[in-house]
Amino acid sequence: MSTDSVMRRVRRANPVPATRAAPDEHLFARIVSRPGDVRLAGRATRSTRRRRRASTLAIAVAVAALLASTAYAVSRLIGDDVVRPPVTRQEYLAAQAQLDLPPGYAWPHFNMPPANSVTSRGGGGGRAVLIAQNAWECYWVAAIRRGDARAGERAHAKLDALLHDHVYVAPVGAPEGWTPTPLPAVPFAVYAHDGGLNWVRASYAQAAAGNPRQLAQSCRANAPSGTP
């Protein structure tokens, strides 16, 4: 038997012949209703602004270059809205005392970003909120699958409280890194004003009705690496 005939034999054994399925418009609409890749929007927005305000930006860059050479210095110039990695890490650790994780879950290790980077104030707490949210979602999915109604109700209640107490929606047109004013005393996460939070609420409503499919997607798609 030649290697070519081997390949022909493997091709013939294909258990799922190729078919051209009709596009699932419902799924498409559901996916694009979620927050997209901010890198694409960011790039386009920046380029548009460059075209529109090229001279202004050039002056601003020149002034910034004169006044500061590090991200930290820039953060000092524009106010106290951004913080360095040790502060973000401290926020993350402090938030763990104010948020619950489901049984069997542990807080992932905080990987320190480069020392000269900056993050919006509250970013560490926001990260903890999203980790807790994802953990409770996964816990809920597991509870539904093993028929544990009590655990499911507990997860649902935790998630409702989390959204109510720790999640904010940025106003229309708000810049990336927007934070509520005054800054909340509890850890908080900010959703963009693009329907993402509505999608989350809809997935919780479906799970409460016994359909955890969307919730399971969220659990798996948003799980931090290393999560069980």
Next chain:
Amino acid sequence: MTDTIDRAAAEARFRDVFSHLGHVAAYARRRGSRDADAIAAEVMTIAWRRLADVPLDDPRPWLYATARNLLLADARRARTANGVVADGNGVAPPPEVVELDPRLACALRSLSPVDCEALLLVAWEDLTPTKAARSLGISPTAFRVRLLRARRRLRAKLDEPAHDRPSDTNAHLDLEAT
């Protein structure tokens, strides 16, 4: 206004990616997934969230790599739930199976997981070697070496007399740990 335009452009770009939904579902089904449609939907959700990473020319290698990672994560979760612990070599029994011609399944199973996946990406997913290499995260040259080796080993296995092979009435194909 700019945000609206950006979003429309992103959706148009994603529609091209989304047109491969059927390919991804078929890939998951061929690798033994019992919930291939859910895997495909999840791959597309990740693709939307990381659209800047998805290649514009042909997104299939990226989509298949993402699907493979999800399938492996599922397999690990299933093993953990069943209390199966990996042995000292880090190789655990495969939970996912595909029904195949027993002789061919046995021969494919004799290949290393990566060699087997290299072969199937070309034979079943119809990828060129360069694109299949991208999906596996290796260089095209390394991929061609793997593919050649896989074809030779498969041929040798299929050429063995029937009595030399262990019986395999279940005809299960191991697609684990690529």
